[in-house]
Amino acid sequence: MHEFDWSSIPNALPFLWDGMKISLEITLSAVVFGIVWGTLLALMRLSSITPLSWFAAGYVNLFRAVPLVMVLLWFFLIVPHLLESLFGLPRGTDMRLTSAIAGFALFEAAYYSEIIRAGIQSVPKGQMAAASALGMTYGQAMRLVVLPQAFRNMVPLLLTQGIILFQDTSLVYVSALADFFGAAYKVGDRDGRLVELLLFAGAVYFVLCFAASRVVRHYQNRMKTA
Amino acid sequence: MISMNKVSKHYGSFQVLADCTTEVHKGEVIVVCGPSGSGKSTLIKCVNGLEPFQSGEIIVNGVSVGDPKTNLSKLRSTVGMVFQNFELFPHMRIIDNLAIAQVKVLGRNPEQAREKGLKLLDRVGLRVQAEKYPGQLSGGQQQRVAIARALSMDPICMLFDEPTSALDPEMINEVLDVMTELAQEGMTMMCVTHEMGFARRVANRVIFMDQGRIVEDDSKEAFFGNPRSERAQQFLAKILHH
Ligand SMILES: Nc1ncnc2c1ncn2[C@@H]1O[C@H](COP(=O)(O)OP(=O)(O)O)[C@@H](O)[C@H]1O
Numbered sequence: 001m002h003e004f005d006w007s008s009i010p011n012a013l014p015f016l017w018d019g020m021k022i023s024l025e026i027t028l029s030a031v032v033f034g035i036v037w038g039t040l041l042a043l044m045r046l047s048s049i050t051p052l053s054w055f056a057a058g059y060v061n062l063f064r065a066v067p068l069v070m071v072l073l074w075f076f077l078i079v080p081h082l083l084e085s086l087f088g089l090p091r092g093t094d095m096r097l098t099s100a101i102a103g104f105a106l107f108e109a110a111y112y113s114e115i116i117r118a119g120i121q122s123v124p125k126g127q128m129a130a131a132s133a134l135g136m137t138y139g140q141a142m143r144l145v146v147l148p149q150a151f152r153n154m155v156p157l158l159l160t161q162g163i164i165l166f167q168d169t170s171l172v173y174v175s176a177l178a179d180f181f182g183a184a185y186k187v188g189d190r191d192g193r194l195v196e197l198l199l200f201a202g203a204v205y206f207v208l209c210f211a212a213s214r215v216v217r218h219y220q221n222r223m224k225t226a
Numbered sequence: 227m228i229s230m231n232k233v234s235k236h237y238g239s240f241q242v243l244a245d246c247t248t249e250v251h252k253g254e255v256i257v258v259c260g261p262s263g264s265g266k267s268t269l270i271k272c273v274n275g276l277e278p279f280q281s282g283e284i285i286v287n288g289v290s291v292g293d294p295k296t297n298l299s300k301l302r303s304t305v306g307m308v309f310q311n312f313e314l315f316p317h318m319r320i321i322d323n324l325a326i327a328q329v330k331v332l333g334r335n336p337e338q339a340r341e342k343g344l345k346l347l348d349r350v351g352l353r354v355q356a357e358k359y360p361g362q363l364s365g366g367q368q369q370r371v372a373i374a375r376a377l378s379m380d381p382i383c384m385l386f387d388e389p390t391s392a393l394d395p396e397m398i399n400e401v402l403d404v405m406t407e408l409a410q411e412g413m414t415m416m417c418v419t420h421e422m423g424f425a426r427r428v429a430n431r432v433i434f435m436d437q438g439r440i441v442e443d444d445s446k447e448a449f450f451g452n453p454r455s456e457r458a459q460q461f462l463a464k465i466l467h468h
């Protein structure tokens with residue numbers, strides 16, 4: 001039977017914490033950009049301007065039909081080259097974090113836009129009519145009346161999607177970027193304690209995600225009674 | 227103030243409005259009634275361009291609603307509208323419901339807008355509710371807030387689409403009282419309603435619609451006295467019965 005030896009974890013904590021910071025940075029940036037871009041996509045999808053709604057529909061369907069890990073690989077391979085040639089950056093600048101954030105954000109935006117589109121449609125039509133009747137432009141009515149209500153209804157779904165995204169950040173291991181999972185893997189590999197490190201990492205992911213989803217649930221219940 | 231000339235609208239082959247022609251003068255109160263589905267809501271939503279129409283012409287205060295060059299938002303800011311389901315903004319306090327369009331559309335400063343909002347709440351007897359959210363108010367109170375919200379824009383006329391249909395019976399009068407007061411102050415009003423008592427009290431004219439057509443457009447005395455069309459007679463008999 002395997003003898004567990006956890007001794008390499010305490011010394012590795014600072015390194016693991018650096019990894020966690022990268023995971024959180026990717027998650028937060030991708031959630032923020034994903035929601036902003038997702039909102040724009042949802043508005044395009046719902047707009048009466050046909051080319052816009054086709055573009056948004058095409059975008060969403062494309063990104064929902066390819067595996068995330070592949071999108072990430074494309075970005076690791078393409079974005080650095082693109083930036084190098086666009087801005088004349090020196091070859092070999094480490095662009096993996098930027099690429100990862102861009103890849104996640106663009107991918108997640110496709111999912112967010114569907115959540116947001118449903119959220120917008122869940123706001124009664126009369127709200128837009130009432131806002132328009134007061135003289136608000138379409139943009140004002142969306143921004144001041146419809147979207148705030150849509151987002152309030154969507155918060156649990158958006159957070160849940162954020163939790164999934166946090167777990168998915170571990171996929172950046174394909175670029176050898178030391179996120180939390182990557183850092184745990186490196187330490188385990190170096191010390192020959194892979195099993196222990198991966199169990200530890202799994203436990204951390206579980207505790208964080210489970211706690212976060214409890215918070216979401218609590219919020220949901222509070223909203224129901226309000 | 228409002229003039230409609232041969233306004234028609236259809237969804238595909240279904241004719242919602244057919245050659246509707248009428249006129250509302252300054253200070254007049256017009257009651258629009260008719261069976262459900264006859265096009266009453268569509269008709270008054272055409273007045274402020276919430277519903278587009280395919281042919282005919284509507285002129286509001288000298289501005290053509292159907293003209294693509296018309297700034298509809300600007301036109302709507304001068305026409306108050308009250309909906310069957312109140313449509314207060316549930317995520318804003320009552321006072322913010324009254325202030326937001328004043329600030330964002332008319333460019334009034336927030337203090338002024340608040341001041342004006344409170345005055346109007348006072349007028350509909352709801353000043354103490356200013357800091358609450360719409361969900362905390364009864365239906366009748368919400369509808370009075372909705373009327374105050376429309377008035378906060380200093381409209382030149384008011385449109386009402388069945389303002390009391392979604393209310394419990396005991397709350398109908400508090401809303402009708404506010405409307406009656408408005409009418410007596412000389413507000414130009416176009417009201418879709420089945421409240422015939424209200425019509426008798428304050429209306430100048432009654433329009434009766436059926437299947438997208440304006441079937442009767444008469445003084446209230448003539449309408450209640452002896453409506454010409456059989457449909458209007460049947461409708462009145464039914465509605466006055468209960
Ligand atoms: N978007 C729509 N598509 C097709 N038919 C519609 C639409 N909106 C309303 N209608 C129809 O137009 C008719 C008139 O509706 P409405 O103006 O709401 O009547 P009322 O207010 O008199 O009850 C109804 O028969 C309704 O079914």
Ligand SMILES: [Mg+2]
Nearest residue numbers: 266267268388
């Ligand atoms: Mg109606």
